[in-house]
Every structure is written in C-alpha cells, then in structure tokens.
Amino acid sequence: xxxxxxxxxxxxxxxxxxxxxxxxxxxxxxxxxxxxxxxxxxxxxxxxxxxxxxxxxxxxxxxxxxxxxxxxxxxxxxxxxxxxxxxxxxxxxxxxxxxxxxxxxxxxxxxxxxxxxxxxxxxxxxxxxxxxxxxxxxxxxxxxxxxxxxxxxxxxxxxxxxxxxxxxxxxxxxxxxxxxxxxxxxxxxxxxxxxxxxxxxxxxxxxxxxxxxxxxxxxxxxxxxxxxxxxxxxxxxxxxxxxxxxxxxxxxxxxxxxxxxxxxxxxxxxxxxxxxxxxxxxxxxxxxxxxxxxxxxxxxxxxxxxxxxxxxxxxxxxxxxxxxxxxxxxxxxxxxxxxxxxxxxxxxxxxxxxxxxxxx
Amino acid sequence: xxxxxxxxxxxxxxxxxxxxxxxxxxxxxxxxxxxxxxxxxxxxxxxxxxxxxxxxxxxxxxxxxxxxxxxxxxxxxxxxxxxxxxxxxxxxxxxxxxxxxxxxxxxxxxxxxxxxxxxxxxxxxxxxxxxxxxxxxxxxxxxxxxxxxxxxxxxxxxxxxxxxxxxxxxxxxxxxxxxxxxxxxxxxxxxxxxxxxxxxxxxxxxxxxxxxxxxxxxxxxxxxxxxxxxxxxxxxxxxxxxxxxxxxxxxxxxxxxxxxxxxxxxxxxxxxxxxxxxxxxxxxxxxxxxxxxxxxxxxxxxxxxxxxxxxxxxxxxxxxxxxxxxxxxxxxxxxxxxxxxxxxxxxxxxxxxxxxxxxxxxxxxxxxxxxxxxxxxxxxxxxxxxxxxxxxxxxxxxxxxxxxxxxxxxxxxxxxxxxxxxxxxxxxxxxxxxxxxxxxxxxxxxxxxxxxxxxxxxxxxxxxxxxxxxxxxxxxxxxxxxxxxxxxxxxxxxxxxxxxxxxxxxxxxxxxxxxxxxxxxxxxxxxxxxxxxxxxxxxxxxxxxxxxxxxxxxxxxxxxxxxxxxxxxxxxxxxxxxxxxxxxxx
Numbered sequence: 001x002x003x004x005x006x007x008x009x010x011x012x013x014x015x016x017x018x019x020x021x022x023x024x025x026x027x028x029x030x031x032x033x034x035x036x037x038x039x040x041x042x043x044x045x046x047x048x049x050x051x052x053x054x055x056x057x058x059x060x061x062x063x064x065x066x067x068x069x070x071x072x073x074x075x076x077x078x079x080x081x082x083x084x085x086x087x088x089x090x091x092x093x094x095x096x097x098x099x100x101x102x103x104x105x106x107x108x109x110x111x112x113x114x115x116x117x118x119x120x121x122x123x124x125x126x127x128x129x130x131x132x133x134x135x136x137x138x139x140x141x142x143x144x145x146x147x148x149x150x151x152x153x154x155x156x157x158x159x160x161x162x163x164x165x166x167x168x169x170x171x172x173x174x175x176x177x178x179x180x181x182x183x184x185x186x187x188x189x190x191x192x193x194x195x196x197x198x199x200x201x202x203x204x205x206x207x208x209x210x211x212x213x214x215x216x217x218x219x220x221x222x223x224x225x226x227x228x229x230x231x232x233x234x235x236x237x238x239x240x241x242x243x244x245x246x247x248x249x250x251x252x253x254x255x256x257x258x259x260x261x262x263x264x265x266x267x268x269x270x271x272x273x274x275x276x277x278x279x280x281x282x283x284x285x286x287x288x289x290x291x292x293x294x295x296x297x298x299x300x301x302x303x304x305x306x307x308x309x310x311x312x313x314x315x316x317x318x319x320x321x322x323x324x325x326x327x328x329x330x331x332x333x334x335x336x337x338x339x340x341x342x343x344x345x346x347x348x349x350x351x352x353x354x355x356x357x358x359x360x
Numbered sequence: 361x362x363x364x365x366x367x368x369x370x371x372x373x374x375x376x377x378x379x380x381x382x383x384x385x386x387x388x389x390x391x392x393x394x395x396x397x398x399x400x401x402x403x404x405x406x407x408x409x410x411x412x413x414x415x416x417x418x419x420x421x422x423x424x425x426x427x428x429x430x431x432x433x434x435x436x437x438x439x440x441x442x443x444x445x446x447x448x449x450x451x452x453x454x455x456x457x458x459x460x461x462x463x464x465x466x467x468x469x470x471x472x473x474x475x476x477x478x479x480x481x482x483x484x485x486x487x488x489x490x491x492x493x494x495x496x497x498x499x500x501x502x503x504x505x506x507x508x509x510x511x512x513x514x515x516x517x518x519x520x521x522x523x524x525x526x527x528x529x530x531x532x533x534x535x536x537x538x539x540x541x542x543x544x545x546x547x548x549x550x551x552x553x554x555x556x557x558x559x560x561x562x563x564x565x566x567x568x569x570x571x572x573x574x575x576x577x578x579x580x581x582x583x584x585x586x587x588x589x590x591x592x593x594x595x596x597x598x599x600x601x602x603x604x605x606x607x608x609x610x611x612x613x614x615x616x617x618x619x620x621x622x623x624x625x626x627x628x629x630x631x632x633x634x635x636x637x638x639x640x641x642x643x644x645x646x647x648x649x650x651x652x653x654x655x656x657x658x659x660x661x662x663x664x665x666x667x668x669x670x671x672x673x674x675x676x677x678x679x680x681x682x683x684x685x686x687x688x689x690x691x692x693x694x695x696x697x698x699x700x701x702x703x704x705x706x707x708x709x710x711x712x713x714x715x716x717x718x719x720x721x722x723x724x725x726x727x728x729x730x731x732x733x734x735x736x737x738x739x740x741x742x743x744x745x746x747x748x749x750x751x752x753x754x755x756x757x758x759x760x761x762x763x764x765x766x767x768x769x770x771x772x773x774x775x776x777x778x779x780x781x782x783x784x785x786x787x788x789x790x791x792x793x794x795x796x797x798x799x800x801x802x803x804x805x806x807x808x809x810x811x812x813x814x815x816x817x818x819x820x821x822x823x824x825x826x827x828x829x830x831x832x833x834x835x836x837x838x839x840x841x842x843x844x845x846x847x848x849x850x851x852x853x854x855x856x857x858x859x860x861x862x863x864x865x866x867x868x869x870x871x872x873x874x875x876x877x878x879x880x881x882x883x884x885x886x887x888x889x890x891x892x893x894x895x896x897x898x899x900x901x902x903x904x905x906x907x908x909x910x911x912x913x914x915x916x917x918x919x920x921x922x923x924x925x926x927x928x929x930x931x932x933x934x935x936x937x938x939x940x941x942x943x944x945x946x
Contacts, residue, residue, distance in 0.1 A: 076668055172679075302700065303692070328689065343698065344705035347486045350554040353561070354814050355447040357478040 007049040008102040010109060011042045011191075021046040023127030025325050026189040032297075038322050041113055042122070042191035043106040045099075047129060047184055050162055053096050054182075058089040065171055066181035080168045087163035095155055103158065107151050107190065114192050121149050121193040121260070124157040126164055129185040142170070142186070146223065146267035147193055147260050154190060161188045193267075194322045195260075198281040199224030199310035200234055202294040203329060212304065214247065215239045215291045221281045222257035224308055224324065226269055232256050235280050239291045246287060251280050286311065289318055297326050304329040368807045368831040372401040372410070375457035375804070381423050382789055383782040384761050394438035395466050398430045398454045401804070409811070410455055410462035410804040411820055414874030415894055416642045416727075418858045420459035420794050423786060424738065427762035428643035428731050429454060431535040433463060440542025445480030446550075449813040451542070458793035460800055463820075465813050481550070488547050492713035499540050503725045506533050510733035511637065515740040523741055524769055530734035531762065537730035541722065549815050552715035552898070555706040556818075562699040564691050567843055570897040571906055572688050572707060573716035575681040579724040580878055583635045587657060587882070588673045590628060591664035599624045600665050608655035632657070638728040640859055640879045645735050646758050659863060660882035666867060667885060680907045719898055723878050750776045752783070759786040798857040802893055802917060803830050821896040821915025829917035839923075841916035842895065843936035844902030849889035849911050850930040853923045870931060872923045875914070876901040884908045889931040891919045891938050905933070913938050 006021070014022055014030025022030070022044040033039045054062075065082040068075065095103070111120045126142030143164040145157045164170070165183030174181060200219030205212045218234040220226045227234045232255065238248040257272040282290075294307040307326040311317070351357045377400040379385050401410075413433070421429060434454050441451035450466035468474055488495050510533065513526055552573075556566040594600045597620035602611050615621035636650035636657070650657050688707070695703055710716075742754030751757060757765065760779055767773030807830050811822045825840050854869040856862060859879050865871060867886040874893045877900055884890070884904045892901050895914030905912030911933030919938065923929060928941040 169675075303704070328692075344558065344702040344709070345486075346489060346551045346554040346706060346709045347482055349558060349706075350485075350550040351447065351478050351481060353557045354550070354553040355478070357447050357474055360475045360478075 007046055007099055008106045009044050009046060010106060011039075011044070014044060020129060021048065022187045022189070023047075023129050023185075024327065025125070025127045026187065028327070029189075029191075029323075029325060032323055032326075038319070040123075040192040040194050040322055040324065041110060042189055043110060044127070045103060045158055045188040045190070047187050049099055049102075050165075050184065050186055053099055055089055055093040058086055058093070061086045061089060062166070062181055065166070069171065069175050069181065076168070079171070083166055083168045083171060086166040090163040090166070091156075091159050093159070095159065100155060103155060103190075104151055107154055110190070110192065116192075119149065121147050121195075122154065123189075123191050123193045124148055124154060124161060125189045125191065126161040127187045127189050128165075129187070144225075146225065146258075147265065149265070158188045158190075162186060191324075193260075194310040194324070195313050196223045196310035197221070197313040197320075198286075199324075200227045200281075200308070202290050202307045202309065203304070204291075204294050204298040204306070205304045205329060206238065207306075207329065213241050215241055215294065217282070217287050217290055218252075219281050220252070220254050220257055221272060221276055222259045223267060224310055225258040225267070226254075226256055228308065231269060232272075235282065237282070237287045239287060241291075241295070244288050244291065246284050249280065251278065253277075254281075282311075286317065286321075289321065293321070293323070294326075297323075301326075301328065369406055370801050370804050370807065370830075372405045372455075372457075372804045373403065375401045376403055377401065380426065380456065381459075381761070382785040384423065384764070394435060394442060395450045396434070396438075396453045398426055398434050398456065401455045401457060401462075405455060405464075406805050408464055408805050409808050410464045411822070411894070412457075412800055412802050412804075412874075413454075413461045413463045413820075414797075414857070415820065415877065415899070417461040417644065418797070418874065419641065419644070419860070420790060420797060421456070421461065421644065422459070422646045422758045422790055423761045424645045424758040424765070425643055426456070427531070428534055428645060428734070429461060431531075432538040432541070432643050433461070435535065436538030436542045438466070439539050440546050444484055444543060444546040445477040446546050446815070447474045447477045447481060449815065452816075455804075457800055457804065458796065459790055460793060460797055462804060464805075465811070465816055467812050485547050485550055489551055489709060489713045496544065496718070499544060500725055503537060503540065506537075507637070507729070507733075510736075513737075515737060518740075520744070523737065523744070526737040527734065527741055528766075530737050534730050534734055537726050541726045544718065544722065546815070548713055548715035548718055549818065551710055551713050553814055553818060555710045556897070558702060558706050559691075562695050562703060564694065564703075567897050568687060568691065569710075570716045570902065571684060572691070573710055573714050574903060574906055575677075575684045576714060576717040578717060578721040580720050580881065581677075583724075584660070584881060585673055586631055586635060587660045588664050590624075590631060591661045593627060594624055594661065594665065597621075597624050603658065603662055604665055608653075608658045611658060628654075628657075637732060638724060638878075639732065639735075640728075641877070642727045643731060645731055645738065646755065649732050649735075656859075656879055656882075663882040663885050676908075679909070716898060716903065720878070720900070720903065728878065751780060756780070756783050759783045759790075798920070802921070807831050818896045818898060820894050821892075821899065823896075823915055826894075826915050826917045837940055839891070839913070839916040839919055839938040839940065841891070841913040841919075841936050841938070842897065842902075843932075843934055844895070844897060844899070844914045845890075845905035845910065845912035846934040847889070847909070847911035848930070848932050848934075850928070851888045853891075853925060853927045853929045854887075855920055855923060855925045857920060870929055872919050872929075873901075874920055875899060876904070880904075884910065889933070890914075891916060891923070891929070891931055893917060893919050893921075 011030050011033055014027060015034060016027050016031040019027040026044045029039050065086060068078050068082050111117050114120055123146045125144045128142060143161050148154055148157055165186040171181055198219050198221055203216045206214040206216055217237040218227055220232055220234045226232045233253040235252045236250040237246055240247045254272050254277045256269050258267060258269050261268050290309060294305060297307055298305045305326045306329050308324040310322050310324055312320045312322060380400050433452050437451035441449055448468055450468060452463050452465055455462045468477060515523060515526060556569045559569050560566040594603055599615055599618050599621050602614035606614050615625055632651050632654060639647040639649050640656060641647050692700060738757050739754050742751055742757035745751040746754055764773060764779055768776060768779060807827055810824060811817050816822055821842055851868060851870045853872045854865050855872045857874060862880060862883055865883050865887060868888050870889045871883060871887045872891045875895050881904055885908060889911040890901050890905050892914040893916060895901055899914050901912055901914055911931045913931055913933060913936050916938060923940055930939040
C-alpha cells in the first residue's frame with residue numbers, strides 16, 4: 001500500500017510551508033533555494049514515507065516498546081533492548097518498491113541537475129519535524145551520514161536515519177513530550193555534499209552574552225561536523241554588527257578536522273596537520289561576508305539565527321559560500337536589536353494591566 | 361430577578377483568644393509596626409478573609425517562632441510593599457488560630473494612595489529590573505557575608521555577654537533578611553505578572569509562562585544533583601543497605617560497620633558542610649538544620665536509590681530544558697507581528713529578572729536559613745540556662761516569647777521562676793494544636809468574590825474557582841484547580857499534611873497535600889502525580905512537577921478535605937481537574 005501524501009520531494013519544490021512533511025531544517029533550505037540563495041541541491045523523503053511503510057514485525061515491536069514505557073517504573077534495560085530490536089528490523093528490511101523507486105528516481109534527477117552523474121557525493125541527514133524547537137537536546141541525537149556515492153548505499157542510510165528515530169533516547173523524548181511512540185515525525189534529506197575547504201557556524205548574536213551588537217563566527221578546516229559536534233575548539237571571530245569590523249579573533253585548538261578519506265570512501269575525523277592548525281581557516285573578508293549573509297537571513301526570519309555554512313574548494317569566492325541550514329537561536333531569543341526602541345515596558349504594563357491602576 | 365447573595369462567612373469565633381499562648385497576652389511584640397503585627401484572631405476579623413498558610417508553616421509555631429514570623433510575612437512583607445510601592449496592597453498580615461498561621465492582606469483602597477504608590481513603583485522597579493543580576497548579587501552578597509560571620513561564631517567559647525550579643529545580632533539579621541526577601545519578591549512578581557498578562561492578551565495561555573522560565577540551575581537543583589551523586593557513590597561503595605532500610609537515627613552506626621561506610625560518610629559530611637545549612641520550614645526556630653539532623657538528606661538519597669539504576673539526572677534535566685525551548689518555540693509560532701516583538705521583549709526581561717528561578721533560589725539564602733543563627737545562639741544560651749538551673753531543657757528557650765526573653769536577660773520583667781513555670785503548659789498547648797492542624801479550615805472569615813491583590817492570587821492560587829469551591833463547602837466528586845503540569849495519571853491517593861509524614865509516600869502513589877516546599881522535592885521522583893489545596897503557576901509543586909514530567913493540579917481549595925488516603929483519583933494536569941472515585945476503583 002502506498003501512502004496518500006508525497007513520499008519524495010525535490011528541494012526545488014520545497015517551501016517553508018512543507019515543515020510538517022520534511023522538518024524545519026529542510027523546509028527552510030527549500031525556502032532559501034527558491035529565493036535564489038546558494039544551498040546544496042537535494043531531495044527529501046517525507047514523513048509520509050515512514051508512516052506509509054514499516055515492516056509488520058517492526059510495528060509489533062514498537063507496540064511492545066510503547067508498553068515498556070507505559071509502566072510507571074519502566075526498566076531502562078528492557079527499553080534499550082526493545083529499541084535495539086526495532087532499529088535492527090528497520091535497518092535490515094529492504095524498502096518497499098514504491099518507495100525505493102521514488103528515491104532512486106529522485107537520486108537520478110539530482111545526479112543530472114548537479115552534473116556530477118555517478119560521482120555525486122551526498123549527505124543523508126535525519127530531519128525531525130519538532131527538531132529545532134528542542135535544539136539543545138536533538139543535536140546529535142538523530143543520525144547523519146556524509147560522503148555517500150552509491151545509490152544502494154543511499155537507500156541503506158535512509159533506513160539507518162529512520163532507525164535512529166527509535167533510539168532509547170528518542171522514544172523517551174517523544175513520551176515526555178506526550179507524542180505517540182511511532183517516529184512519524186522523522187523525514188530524511190539527501191543533499192549534495194559541499195566539498196568544504198572550511199565550514200562552521202555564524203550566530204547573529206553573541207551566544208554567550210546574548211549581545212545583539214556582536215555576531216560570532218566559529219569555523220574549522222574541512223567539513224563543519226568537527227565544529228558542530230564540539231570535537232575541536234574552532235577558530236573564533238566576533239564582528240561588530242554596526243561597523244562590520246572584526247572586534248575579536250582567536251585561532252582555536254584545531255587538532256582534528258573532518259575530511260573525506262578516499263581510501264575508505266568515508267567522511268572521518270582525523271588529526272589536522274600542524275601547519276594548518278596554526279592558520280585561521282577564514283580571512284576577514286570571508287568572515288564579514290558570512291556575517292552579512294546571516295544578518296539577511298535574520299532579517300527575513302525576524303529573530304536571531306544560527307547559520308551553518310560551508311566554503312567549497314575549487315570555486316571563486318563568494319560563489320563558493322553555501323548555506324547548509326539555519327534555525328532560530330533559542331538560548332538568547334529576545335534581546336532587542338541594538339538601537340531598537342523596546343515596545344514592552346514590564347513596569348508600566350504591570351501597573352496598567354496587572355494592578356489595573358488607571359492613568360492619572 | 362437578581363438575588364443578593366449573603367456573603368459566605370466561616371466564623372473565626374472558635375479561634376478568638378486574648379492570649380497568644382498560655383500566659384502571654386502582649387500581642388504587640390514589636391512596636392512601632394508598618395501596618396499591623398501578628399495577633400490572635402478577634403471577632404472583627406470575621407469581616408475579611410484569612411487563608412491558612414500551610415504552604416510555608418505546616419506544623420504550628422512555638423512562642424519564639426512568632427517573633428520570626430513577625431519579621432517575615434508580617435513586617436518584611438509590609439515594609440517591602442511600602443518601599444517598592446505595590447499599588448493595590450500594603451503587604452500581608454498574620455493571625456494565629458492556636459499556633460497555626462493564617463495570612464490576610466491589607467488592601468489599598470483610596471485613589472490617591474493607589475496613584476501615589478504607582479508613581480513610586482514606576483521609579484523604583486524599572487532600574488532594578490534593567491540590571492537585576494548586579495542588584496541580586498549585591499543582596500545575595502550581603503546575606504552570604506552575614507552567614508560567613510554567624511556560621512563561624514564559636515558560641516561555646518563565648519562569655520555570657522558575647523553570647524547574648526550573638527542572639528540579638530541573629531534576630532537583627534533575621535529581620536533584615538526578610539526585608540530583602542520581600543523587596544526582591546515584589547519587584548520580580550511585577551515582571552512575571554506583566555509577562556503572564558501579556559501572554560493572555562496575545563492569545564497564549566498564561567499558565568505556560570512559568571514553564572518558559574523554567575530550567576535554570578538553582579542552589580537547590582545543585583543540591584539534588586549532589587544527593588543523586590551520593591546515591592551513585594553509595595551503589596559503588598556497596599553501602600545502600602542501611603540507607604534504604606535503616607532509621608536515619610541509627611544509619612551512621614550501621615554504615616560504619618561496612619567496609620566502605622566510613623568513606624561514604626566522609627563524602628556525605630562534606631556535602632553537609634556546603635549544603636546542610638537549611639531547615640525544613642520557614643521561621644520555625646524549633647526545626648533543626650540538616651547539619652544537626654540530616655534525615656531529610658538521607659531520605660532524599662534513599663528516594664534516588666529506589667529509582668531504576670539507569671535514571672540519569674542530567675538527561676532528565678536536559679529533557680526539561682528541551683521541552684521548555686519547544687514550548688517557547690511553539691508560542692513564538694502562534695503569535696506574530698508586534699505581538700511577537702512584545703512577547704520576545706517580555707521573555708527577555710523575565711529571563712534577565714526571572715521570578716520562577718528566584719522563587720526557588722532565594723530559599724537557601726532566606727526562607728530556610730535565616731533563622732539558623734538565632735536558633736544556634738538560642739540553643740547555646742538555653743544549655744547554659746539549664747546549667748544555671750533556670751530551664752529544664754535547652755529548647756525550653758523556644759517556649760519564651762522574644763520580648764519575654766529580652767526582658768529577663770536584661771534584668772527586667774517578672775523574672776525566671778514566673779517564666780519557667782509556664783513552659784509545661786505552653787508545650788502542651790503547642791502539641792495540642794499540632795494535632796489539630798489538619799482539621800483547620802483552609803479559609804476563615806468572609807470568603808471574598810475576588811481577591812484584589814494579583815500577587816496573592818498568583819502565589820497562593822486564590823482564583824475565582826478556588827473561592828467558589830470554598831463557598832460551596834468543598835465536597836465534590838471532581839475538583840478543579842490550576843493546570844500546573846500537563847499529563848494524565850490515575851492511581852491511589854496519599855494525603856500528607858506535613859513534611860514529617862513524607863516517608864509514608866509509596867512509589868507510584870498520587871500525592872495530595874496542602875502545598876509543597878523545597879523539602880518535598882525528593883518525593884517527586886517517586887510519585888505519579890501531585891494535587892495541592894493552594895498554589896498557582898509558580899508554586900513549588902508546579903515547578904517541580906514540570907521538571908519531573910508528572911501531572912500536577914494546584915489551587916483546588918479542598919483536595920486534602922475531599923480526598924482520603926487510599927482513594928482512587930484521576931489527575932488531568934492539562935484540564936486542571938481531579939476526579940475522586942473513592943476507595944473502590946471505577
């Protein structure tokens with residue numbers, strides 16, 4: 001039985017209104033692409049696909065998983081065993097042909113659009129619908145796989161992404177959030193892998209102090225995973241928003257980097273050569289350009305953002321800059337932009353609307 | 361045809377007394393006063409409402425505690441309200457039914473006074489909210505340096521003059537600490553209530569606001585984390601047996617008999633040196649600190665040990681933070697345009713000056729600690745008076761009123777024999793009233809249609825529904841209250857009226873109580889749901905239930921009167937309802 005909704009969408013057809021189908025991460029990327037921003041091309045396997053397909057045996061295992069959780073003092077060991085069984089089932093079963101066909105034809109279209117044919121390397125990323133509302137906790141909880149070329153491997157890693165929706169952590173999270181045990185909220189994005197020279201994050205406010213007069217860039221050589229996963233101390237720049245001047249710069253302790261290893265055909269974290277480690281991985285022009293682009297995204301979204309980006313090898317700047325994803329910065333959501341007149345005065349509001357003091 | 365309803369009065373008459381305790385008629389312990397001191401009930405009190413404050417003082421007050429109550433909910437609240445300029449209220453005032461505390465408010469009812477207070481409030485509160493961290497650091501620093509002084513006093517080595525000075529200094533500090541308490545509280549509640557009201561006006565549920573502000577680490581959440589670690593150490597060192605099964609009084613001896621018991625006890629004592637300067641109740645000079653009696657800490661450790669081994673304190677905490685962020689994000693998506701901007705600014709203001717956080721954090725600096733210097737010095741003085749043959753037991757000193765003690769120590773008043781002769785009667789009086797505590801009405805006097813002070817409404821949950829329930833006599837198959845933490849749970853009720861009974865709660869039961877305080881926190885790890893008579897979105901039970909992910913309904917007015925231990929109940933924390941099925945399952 002095929003599901004009612006679309007199971008695979010090309011990035012060019014995705015808008016922010018598709019959040020419920022593909023998750024906010026991919027929906028925003030589609031929105032950026034439609035506005036002409038440089039983002040890696042790709043496609044998404046929607047939440048309908050997972051809802052429409054699950055091995056029968058996996059369904060009953062999931063029911064069992066749910067029943068373990070419903071006990072007042074559930075046994076964490078039983079939970080992790082139940083979770084293992086569900087994941088093993090999902091990873092081992094082939095996709096149904098309607099879904100496999102849809103993915104393979106989307107993959108073929110992507111190979112054609114990018115002009116890379118069978119040499120195309122992709123990232124396969126989980127994308128949960130509730131994701132960045134709970135960023136702190138979701139980060140790193142669902143799987144992402146980088147550097148995949150073979151189409152059969154793509155299919156296999158899509159299953160692995162889905163399986164990560166049934167980790168002990170994920171099922172407990174859904175239970176606490178009052179959601180059903182099925183990971184019907186998980187989509188998967190398949191994106192061209194940007195062959196990154198340097199990559200990292202821009203915060204449109206200082207994430208430590210919440211100061212909106214400063215933007216912060218953190219980056220390392222190679223793919224951004226070493227930065228996002230916190231495995232290195234990245235290079236750091238603070239940029240004054242008003243003047244666009246670099247106000248502070250620090251070369252980080254970048255002893256590792258994430259690179260594509262042709263020998264194993266995988267993306268891995270390996271030691272960074274000492275001469276590269278000592279060099280900042282961006283120049284000031286690149287830092288200022290990244291801040292300007294992030295500020296434009298913030299303007300469009302209305303709230304501070306963190307923006308993941310990569311600068312591709314073998315392309316002239318600034319065409320080499322790609323936006324990989326962005327999301328609201330929830331830790332410091334509400335500091336007013338510098339110079340803005342606050343529109344809410346808690347004291348006057350309390351006097352008039354809480355204590356009901358009439359104006360004299 | 362409109363029917364004029366008779367106002368509902370629950371008469372105070374049974375509690376009217378001239379004496380505050382046997383042999384003590386001087387109700388005006390402290391003069392001058394801001395608006396009115398602690399007194400026994402008089403007939404005139406039937407004209408206004410009086411709420412039983414079991415939230416803060418569940419077991420009754422010994423004579424010496426009454427001066428401390430005077431400093432706190434009476435003097436401190438009134439002075440704080442005056443200085444901050446809270447428009448509708450001059451703060452709270454207390455009455456005693458026997459030894460039990462009732463709270464009322466002093467409303468401001470002339471237009472000029474309200475306007476004058478509003479102007480003062482505007483000038484006073486704005487700058488503090490704008491720079492709250494610095495301001496609180498200043499106040500907290502003042503309190504910390506006082507504790508540094510008092511905790512390091514070598515009382516046993518003092519001569520009698522120095523010791524008496526230490527008692528007087530302790531009392532002076534206690535009063536100052538409580539002024540700080542209410543000054544900060546009034547400033548922060550304004551910020552919080554503004555956000556709450558704004559949320560309602562832009563179409564969000566105000567009850568979500570305290571959830572938006574949850575998750576920030578407090579001294580108490582750190583204490584809980586340390587207790588959790590001590591539970592883990594007990595497993596590693598294989599000393600869980602005595603901790604789970606032994607009466608706290610005997611646990612030390614049993615632990616020392618085990619190979620690694622001494623190691624664990626050393627770590628536990630180290631914990632107490634940092635976290636043990638706290639008592640179980642507010643203003644109660646007769647309650648020991650954890651350093652004197654660590655039973656509550658041992659109970660908390662046993663509760664952690666009763667959890668499955670995989671329970672991860674940090675993961676639970678991270679989940680709570682993730683859920684908070686998810687709720688903030690969902691709220692943001694529900695509003696837009698200028699509403700979103702106002703929402704963001706109100707949130708920022710409340711994150712910077714966060715009442716939900718301070719409401720927990722301040723307890724360790726004020727409510728649970730401020731009386732310890734007076735207690736320690738008084739007990740040392742009591743011991744010396746026993747040696748001098750003036751008292752029978754050191755804690756006899758707690759059965760003297762502060763003015764009596766000050767008079768006799770400074771060579772005034774009726775002298776020692778007259779005072780000591782009253783102590784047995786006063787002890788009996790205290791015990792008698794302690795037993796009667798659970799029977800006392802939740803409210804006395806005239807039950808109002810509405811309470812004009814939004815702070816009272818919020819802190820004690822005095823909603824219209826709460827007042828209606830009291831007027832209706834409180835018996836119902838379904839209770840309604842404030843939906844404090846979402847989720848639905850059904851199970852067997854355990855009614856608890858004092859923190860001393862907390863060990864009776866069994867895993868998986870539904871806790872039904874007047875209200876909870878910080879000392880109740882460990883029990884939230886084992887209960888299925890929580891129901892309270894009083895409380896609003898900011899009460900302790902609401903905050904802790906959200907962090908432990910269990911349903912909670914507060915401000916039901918009549919839960920402890922309606923529900924009996926063993927009843928089957930169904931708690932719906934989203935609807936704010938509690939169904940009572942009696943002792944038979946449905």
